[in-house]
Amino acid sequence: MTDAVRTGYDPHEIEPRWQQWWSDQRLFEAREDATAPPFYALHMFPYPSGDLHMGHVEAFSLADAVARYQRLQGYEVMNPIGWDSFGLNAENAAIRRGIDPKQWTYDNIETQAATMQRLGLAWDWSRRLHTSDPEYYRWTQWIFLQLYEAGWAYRADSEVNWCPSCQTVLANEQVHDGACEYCDTEVTKKPLTQWFLKITDFAERLLDDMRHLEDTWPQRVLALQRNWIGRSEGANVTFRIAAPSQDAEQGEEVVVYTTRPDTLYGATFFVVAPEHPQARAWAQAGGAVEAFDAFRERVRRKSDVEREAAGGDKDGVPLGVEAVNPVNGERLPVYAADYVLMGYGTGAIMAVPAHDQRDLDFARAHDLPVRVVVAPEDAQAPDPATMTEAAAGEGTTVNSGPYDGLPWPETKDRITRDLAARGLGEFAVNYRLRDWLVSRQRFWGCPIPIIHCERCGQVPVPEEELPVELPDPSEVAFTPGGESPLAEHEGFTSVDCPRCEGPAQRETDTMDTFVDSSWYFLRYCSPDRDDVAFDPEAVRRWMPVDQYTGGIEHAILHLLYARFFTKALHDLGHVDFVEPFTRLKSQGMVLKDGAAMSKSKGNLVEPKEVVSEFGADTLRTTMLFAGPIEDDVDWSDVSPAGTFRWLSRLTRLVDAHVAAGEDDAGTDDARASLRRATHQAIAGVGGDVAAFKYNTAIAKLMELSNAVGAAQRDGVAGAPVREALEAAAVMLSPIAPHVAEELWHRLGHEQSVAVQRWPEHDPALLVTDIVTVPVQVDGKVRGEIEVAVEAAEDEALAAARDVANVARHLEGRALAKTIWVPGRMLNLVTKPG
RNA sequence: GCCGGAGUGGUGGAACGGCAGACACGGCGAGCUUAAACCUCGCUGCCCCUCGGGGCGUGCGGGUUCGAGUCCCGCCUCCGGCACCA
Numbered sequence: 016m017t018d019a020v021r022t023g024y025d026p027h028e029i030e031p032r033w034q035q036w037w038s039d040q041r042l043f044e045a046r047e048d049a050t051a052p053p054f055y056a057l058h059m060f061p062y063p064s065g066d067l068h069m070g071h072v073e074a075f076s077l078a079d080a081v082a083r084y085q086r087l088q089g090y091e092v093m094n095p096i097g098w099d100s101f102g103l104n105a106e107n108a109a110i111r112r113g114i115d116p117k118q119w120t121y122d123n124i125e126t127q128a129a130t131m132q133r134l135g136l137a138w139d140w141s142r143r144l145h146t147s148d149p150e151y152y153r154w155t156q157w158i159f160l161q162l163y164e165a166g167w168a169y170r171a172d173s174e175v176n177w178c179p180s181c182q183t184v185l186a187n188e189q190v191h192d193g194a195c196e197y198c199d200t201e202v203t204k205k206p207l208t209q210w211f212l213k214i215t216d217f218a219e220r221l222l223d224d225m226r227h228l229e230d231t232w233p234q235r236v237l238a239l240q241r242n243w244i245g246r247s248e249g250a251n252v253t254f255r256i257a258a259p260s261q262d263a264e265q266g267e268e269v270v271v272y273t274t275r276p277d278t279l280y281g282a283t284f285f286v287v288a289p290e291h292p293q294a295r296a297w298a299q300a301g302g303a304v305e306a307f308d309a310f311r312e313r314v315r316r317k318s319d320v321e322r323e324a325a326g327g328d329k330d331g332v333p334l335g336v337e338a339v340n341p342v343n344g345e346r347l348p349v350y351a352a353d354y355v356l357m358g359y360g361t362g363a364i365m366a367v368p369a370h371d372q373r374d375l376d377f378a379r380a381h382d383l384p385v386r387v388v389v390a391p392e393d394a395q396a397p398d399p400a401t402m403t404e405a406a407a408g409e410g411t412t413v414n415s416g417p418y419d420g421l422p423w424p425e426t427k428d429r430i431t432r433d434l435a436a437r438g439l440g441e442f443a444v445n446y447r448l449r450d451w452l453v454s455r456q457r458f459w460g461c462p463i464p465i466i467h468c469e470r471c472g473q474v475p476v477p478e479e480e481l482p483v484e485l486p487d488p489s490e491v492a493f494t495p496g497g498e499s500p501l502a503e504h505e506g507f508t509s510v511d512c513p514r515c516e517g518p519a520q521r522e523t524d525t526m527d528t529f530v531d532s533s534w535y536f537l538r539y540c541s542p543d544r545d546d547v548a549f550d551p552e553a554v555r556r557w558m559p560v561d562q563y564t565g566g567i568e569h570a571i572l573h574l575l576y577a578r579f580f581t582k583a584l585h586d587l588g589h590v591d592f593v594e595p596f597t598r599l600k601s602q603g604m605v606l607k608d609g610a611a612m613s614k615s616k617g618n619l620v621e622p623k624e625v626v627s628e629f630g631a632d633t634l635r636t637t638m639l640f641a642g643p644i645e646d647d648v649d650w651s652d653v654s655p656a657g658t659f660r661w662l663s664r665l666t667r668l669v670d671a672h673v674a675a676g677e678d679d680a681g682t683d684d685a686r687a688s689l690r691r692a693t694h695q696a697i698a699g700v701g702g703d704v705a706a707f708k709y710n711t712a713i714a715k716l717m718e719l720s721n722a723v724g725a726a727q728r729d730g731v732a733g734a735p736v737r738e739a740l741e742a743a744a745v746m747l748s749p750i751a752p753h754v755a756e757e758l759w760h761r762l763g764h765e766q767s768v769a770v771q772r773w774p775e776h777d778p779a780l781l782v783t784d785i786v787t788v789p790v791q792v793d794g795k796v797r798g799e800i801e802v803a804v805e806a807a808e809d810e811a812l813a814a815a816r817d818v819a820n821v822a823r824h825l826e827g828r829a830l831a832k833t834i835w836v837p838g839r840m841l842n843l844v845t846k847p848g
Numbered sequence: 849g850c851c852g853g854a855g856u857g858g859u860g861g862a863a864c865g866g867c868a869g870a871c872a873c874g875g876c877g878a879g880c881u882u883a884a885a886c887c888u889c890g891c892u893g894c895c896c897c898u899c900g901g902g903g904c905g906u907g908c909g910g911g912u913u914c915g916a917g918u919c920c921c922g923c924c925u926c927c928g929g930c931a932c933c934a
Contacts, residue, residue, distance in 0.1 A: 235928080238852045242930045249934085273934060286934090327932060354932040372849080373932045407849085446934055517908045570929085640872075642861055647927095652860045654873050660887095661872085667887095711862065714871035719873090728888095789867045794915050796867050820901075834914050840866045844914050 023670055024663040026630025030753040033137050042769060043082075043137040045093035047553065054090035055557045056082035057536055057596075059565030059573065062528075063123035064104045067130045069605040069612060069638075069650065070566065072622045072713040076635040076750075077602050077644055077709075078564045079136045084704050086137075087773040088187060093557055095539040096131070096138035100123050100147040102133075103181060103197055106459040109493040116459045117488050120147060130461060130623065130735040134631045135752050137769070142542045146531035147459070151538060153482030155531055156464040158580070161474050161587055163465070167213040168453075168472065172331030173806045174290070174357075175452060177205035182497045183456045184209060187449055188243075188572045193323070210454035210463060210524065214579045218244055218446040218526045221578055224594055231598040233645065237572040243571045245447025249274035252440045254285065254365065255339040256293075256298050256349060263339040269293070277426035280415035283378065283386035285338035285349045286331065288357040294334065297349060301335020307351060314353045324351055329354055329377045332418035338367070341439040342430065354375060360445055369397070372405040379403070388414045389423050433839055451576065453527045458491055458500040465613075468512035468519035472507035475845065477513050483521065493683035499523040532573055533580040536560055536595060554590060563596040567603065567645075574599070600707055603647035620650050632751035633659045633782075638828070639684045639709035639750055662754050665720050665743065669758045671727055672736050681731030689709070689731055690780055692722035693739040697776035700746045713750065719743055737762065742774045790815045791842040794826040800841065808835040815841055 037043065046054075058078030061071055082094035097175045105116035124145065144151055162168040176185040177468035178201035184207060189196045212452040214221075222244050224771050229444065250273060255266030269287075273279075287294050289311050298307035310332040314322070320328065331352025347365075354373050355364055368378035369387040378385055385399040389410040396413075397406050412418045412426040421429065434440025456464060464476035476483055486507050491500045501507050501523040512519035532549070540557045541550035565573075574596070581595040604611060607618040625634045637658045639691055641648040679686075696719040703712035725737045741762060748768045759768035783804065788811065790798045798818035802811050815821050821843075828845035835841055 235852060239929055241850060245930075245933070247933075263903080271934080273933080323932070329932085352932095354934095356933065360931045366934085371934065373934075376932085432921095443934080447930085567928090609912085640860090645868085646861095647856095649860080652873080654860090657873055664887095710860090711871080714862075717871055787867095790914075799867080823900095832914060834866090836866060842914050 024666040049091035051091040080749040095142040097144035100145040134661035152461040212449040239570040250276040251443040278367040281367040288355040288362040290357040303335040375405045422606040463522045465522040471514040567601040640713045679733030689726040694780040
């Protein structure tokens, strides 16, 4: 209250008052029957771990500004809120501190919801959802079954990522630098039977459809996704594996994938992954089984980080068999080596040491021959005997029989076609993207709606029996054991087979929480429907999302999965669009002293503390003013105190205007100048806000308030001041909604500022008759002239010659050329004379 | 290695190819005050100056242009992603 006395601006009084008023009027509930065109403003919904942090505040300040701005543009805006409320943290709290994960989750949701209310976020609370509610996850299960029926959900044995600390498997996307994304523990590999979703079936389309997003998504996000999908073009080539004494024709066929079929003549050996299913059999055939087993044991002891680090030690053993090169019948020694990965391509490669660094390293370590088959264009051909750097560059094919002399891309094409003609090869595309592993050995997640029956095998839970509900947490023992706690719950697992009615077992794994969040934007369209996942009519009205906002950290995982789900649902006929998010804006992270804020680092700045000192408007405005929204913002660099001062100043300007009354005063010039400032601001702020340039939009609003202050000092009063302040209030309302609402009402309005229209500028007011134009002599500014806007070049030149400093620089020199950019610039180019 | 992005005052950051540093933060000075805080006003890229002005300045080196932070070429540094992916 002391602040208020001093400044006339008391957010602690204003903010709760308007929040109540908005809520009473249900101002922000999206109506289905509205005549205004719909606008779907969506932000990435939060995970309920404790209270909101500064990152949330920035994200929500952006999301809310977008929604409120579009409402001022005349749209019927849907700006919903919900919680991504399944997940590991809740269960870890249960394991470590004996807390009920459900209780923990819903308590946190209430805490966050209260903080959101205090921030004045214009959410449509009537559409609120939680992914951990049975009413929601029933439909997550339904979608899973849709995918299952389509053959896009399957169970398979696989070497999976295993976090020994979280005691669960992880998706590839959840492993960073070999460590678990949640607890940083080193991830190990474990052979397990797991559920996968066939995202690889959509790889091509996930890549191709990005062209629809080219202008509306951040380039950075598109690049990250392209990288992740990792498309490469090459050829599948069939080799035969034979014992030395065996005829080539007798050998077993094995396919390799290569991006460089043009280098087939440069292959000098052949490598398979240690896990290759045939490796041991070949070692047996080649009499090398002992060496192979010893090698496998060495590999097993290595950590994955060691194994997958680039430039590793190139361990490997010969298997004693030979691979027959289909282009020339050459017999190449076959090795097993751990630099070849089972998970990419076919787990077998042809090794071309002259043109691949990894192969060259291996060749040098094992004394294998090197043969150059591509001669570089302008450099000297490398010496195969001594080279240590593979020649990966372009050039002409050599040492390759009939293909000699061709440029390498053409060789690539020709060799592949010739192989294809002989049935020994084909053009092939490979992706780095793997299928999405979605099962988790966890309690607090959406149960996978499958029943295992000894007689019938995998049986989907019938739709009418959904949801498969989680048992009450009080009936479950939360001990880390590498198996879902559900497996210990007899009442959950034992079930009659829906098909044969015999005894059967429920699947006890639950789904990755990214499944929950891959379709929530559809549920928001009709959250109360209990007979369908989403109402087709409502989805047609709101989807695709007009503007999605959220953190860059979800550039790959969530956004890729959501795109995948949308395409799958499209193919199944449930939605009629293929991309869920028309426009995307990512905001940066909030740091403190250059590091991410975290409890463990002790550098946490709590939103609540800032709100209790300065209010929600100040916090929100500070976040948006800090810099470009997509950049990281360091809390040490921003000044809520400065923002607070500005909002106080603005309040005083309004109060001063109200006190002065509506009678016009001030000189014509001063009044015209204020009006110009107002309309300049309207023109500028509108463009900036539409382009997410909130930092400059706020700067322009500050300029406008500075102009009002100056005008008031100059004795201006009445209409021009009112016009400026009203425009400022409306334009400020998406950013600092409470103070904007307060000022709007102090200016005498009854209706909410939130339902006004964005002001329009009058272009006529922006033009001035007389402009100040800089005058350059030889490119350097030497003075300025005041001329009529439409002044001709000779008038400008005459005026420039009258400027003493300009005249001085022209002295003794002849005018060679005059550049006159009307109203902007006069440049006089001279030559000695 | 491959793919993105960025280098501008003490700081965060602005700048359709046209007066670099908008708007802030911080700093300095003045007013108000018994005093301080608050508030208001002024100054604030660096260097020189006879106070008129002059020189330099957007990571580095070239180029295009009357004119380049901005466009082109070649580097350097930093950040992010991918990576024994054949």
